[in-house]
Amino acid sequence: MGVFEMVIVIVLVGAATSTLSQIMKQRHEREQRLGDPEAGRLRDEVTQLKERLAVLERITVEKENSLERQIESLRER
Structure with a gap:
C-alpha cells in the first residue's frame, strides 16, 4: 500500500x-426531547408559571x- 492509498484510507475513516x-448525537438529542415525559411536564409547568408571572x-x-x-387626586383637593 502506497502513501497515496494510505492517505485516502485515513481520510475515509475520519x-x-x-x-x-x-448521527448518534442527533439520535440522542431526539430521544431526550421526545422520550422523557418528565421533561414535557416540566416544560408545561414552566409555561404556566410564566403566564402567572405575567x-x-x-x-x-x-x-x-x-x-x-x-x-x-388627593393633591388636587
Whole structure:
C-alpha cells in the first residue's frame, strides 16, 4: 500500500467516524426531547408559571398606576 492509498484510507475513516458521531448525537438529542415525559411536564409547568408571572406583573403595574392616580387626586383637593 502506497502513501497515496494510505492517505485516502485515513481520510475515509475520519469522514465515516465524523458522520457516525453526528448521527448518534442527533439520535440522542431526539430521544431526550421526545422520550422523557418528565421533561414535557416540566416544560408545561414552566409555561404556566410564566403566564402567572405575567398576570402578577400586570396587576402590580395596574395597582401602581391606580395608586398614583389616587395620590394625584388627593393633591388636587
